[in-house]
Amino acid sequence: MTFRNTFTWVLSALAILPLYATANIDITEAPSRPKNMIIMVGDGMGPAYTSAYRYFQNNPDTEEIEQTVFDRLLVGMASTYPAKESGYVTDSAASATALATGFKSYNGAISVDTNKRPLTTIMQMAKSRGMSTGVAVTSQVNHATPAAFLVHNESRRNYEAIATDMLQSDADVILGGGQKYFSEALLGQFKTKGYQHIDDLAQLESIAKPKVIGLFAEVQLPWVINDVDANTLSRLTQKSLELLSQNDKGFVLLVEGSLIDWAGHNNDIATAMAEMQSFANAMEVVEQYVRQHPDTLLVATADHNTGGLSIGANGEYAWDSELLKGISASPSNISATAIASDEWQTGVSKSLGFELSASELQQLSNARMQGDEALQTALKKLIDVRSNTGWTTSGHTGGDVQVFAVGPAADLFKGNQDNTQIAEKMMTLLPKKD
Numbered sequence: 001m002t003f004r005n006t007f008t009w010v011l012s013a014l015a016i017l018p019l020y021a022t023a024n025i026d027i028t029e030a031p032s033r034p035k036n037m038i039i040m041v042g043d044g045m046g047p048a049y050t051s052a053y054r055y056f057q058n059n060p061d062t063e064e065i066e067q068t069v070f071d072r073l074l075v076g077m078a079s080t081y082p083a084k085e086s087g088y089v090t091d092s093a094a095s096a097t098a099l100a101t102g103f104k105s106y107n108g109a110i111s112v113d114t115n116k117r118p119l120t121t122i123m124q125m126a127k128s129r130g131m132s133t134g135v136a137v138t139s140q141v142n143h144a145t146p147a148a149f150l151v152h153n154e155s156r157r158n159y160e161a162i163a164t165d166m167l168q169s170d171a172d173v174i175l176g177g178g179q180k181y182f183s184e185a186l187l188g189q190f191k192t193k194g195y196q197h198i199d200d201l202a203q204l205e206s207i208a209k210p211k212v213i214g215l216f217a218e219v220q221l222p223w224v225i226n227d228v229d230a231n232t233l234s235r236l237t238q239k240s241l242e243l244l245s246q247n248d249k250g251f252v253l254l255v256e257g258s259l260i261d262w263a264g265h266n267n268d269i270a271t272a273m274a275e276m277q278s279f280a281n282a283m284e285v286v287e288q289y290v291r292q293h294p295d296t297l298l299v300a301t302a303d304h305n306t307g308g309l310s311i312g313a314n315g316e317y318a319w320d321s322e323l324l325k326g327i328s329a330s331p332s333n334i335s336a337t338a339i340a341s342d343e344w345q346t347g348v349s350k351s352l353g354f355e356l357s358a359s360e361l362q363q364l365s366n367a368r369m370q371g372d373e374a375l376q377t378a379l380k381k382l383i384d385v386r387s388n389t390g391w392t393t394s395g396h397t398g399g400d401v402q403v404f405a406v407g408p409a410a411d412l413f414k415g416n417q418d419n420t421q422i423a424e425k426m427m428t429l430l431p432k433k434d
């Protein structure tokens with residue numbers, strides 16, 4: 001019996017007890033308050049992404065459609081609209097502000113209100129209770145989502161200031177990309193504050209204690225599709241859990257699959273599915289941790305939808321996930337290689353995993369003569385047509401997103417809610433301040 005089942009069973013048992021028995025039970029003191037909380041954000045990961053991922057990972061040789069971690073842990077939905085002045089369609093900054101502070105703000109805001117005044121974040125609240133905090137992401141660590149959890153700034157674009165302010169956040173674990181924003185002088189200040197600094201994933205194993213700032217790429221981490229075996233986000237997540245769990249008072253950790261959104265902006269389904277795989281794997285790492293540590297709550301969601309992804313397009317009642325599984329490199333990589341070689345056709349076909357028709361070869365050949373960007377676009381178009389994948393925009397869309405949860409108080413996140421309420425609920429689960 002899992003903890004969650006036990007918890008549900010206890011609740012149902014309480015419900016059938018006579019009234020006098022329940023009157024003495026303070027539900028807020030029931031074993032429903034987690035010691036540790038992990039919030040996971042699939043950037044741009046609207047419902048179309050989790051459904052697409054289900055078919056992407058499905059084994060066609062079995063009768064059933066295999067469930068994903070998303071199917072297993074789904075509990076509700078959340079609206080994501082930003083503050084009124086920004087309309088109905090949020091950006092990552094306003095949504096991350098909502099998830100980190102419980103307040104809506106304008107698109108671009110990093111945990112400041114519509115008057116640009118700082119809003120208290122769940123990470124600050126955790127720190128004030130002696131808990132540990134951390135972020136593990138696949139973008140640069142000073143990108144919108146991790147930034148909103150750790151600092152305050154009137155604009156997500158102030159990357160240098162956000163990087164500098166991370167020093168004040170006192171976060172125990174900072175893992176992701178972003179070397180170009182952290183000067184030697186700034187890293188020196190981190191070291192003075194007791195941080196170990198690493199810039200190579202191989203060094204991760206040598207880190208046995210907080211604090212750590214690990215920056216593993218100039219900006220964002222490499223596309224997963226070009227190195228699916230690296231399991232980078234899972235490794236960062238695993239290490240974060242190991243380090244943060246050393247604090248008896250508990251921890252709050254943010255894990256973000258940042259590049260799902262970037263692939264969505266590029267309308268690049270093959271790259272997006274690999275990023276989804278990586279995020280799902282990291283979610284399974286946390287799910288496993290929660291099963292082994294019943295005092296830990298996982299809440300996962302998306303900050304918004306990206307690209308208007310559609311499973312099926314061109315009037316066809318079909319979506320070819322098998323074709324997508326066979327693609328072994330990102331269109332950006334395939335294009336760069338093809339531009340550099342005269343004998344490009346075989347390589348392209350090999351990376352795509354299927355034979356190209358004469359007209360497809362002609363289209364790619366024409367695009368190749370116009371250069372890298374045109375060839376990338378042509379490759380993505382070809383993949384979309386072949387797989388019946390549709391997109392409506394290179395930006396965000398305003399549909400609601402899913403909420404996933406497991407662990408103590410997971411039921412709090414059931415049903416329909418606003419993204420600000422996700423933060424409010426998590427904040428009420430923090431221990432009372434001494």
Ligand SMILES: [Zn+2]
Nearest residue numbers: 043044092303
């Ligand atoms: Zn986003």
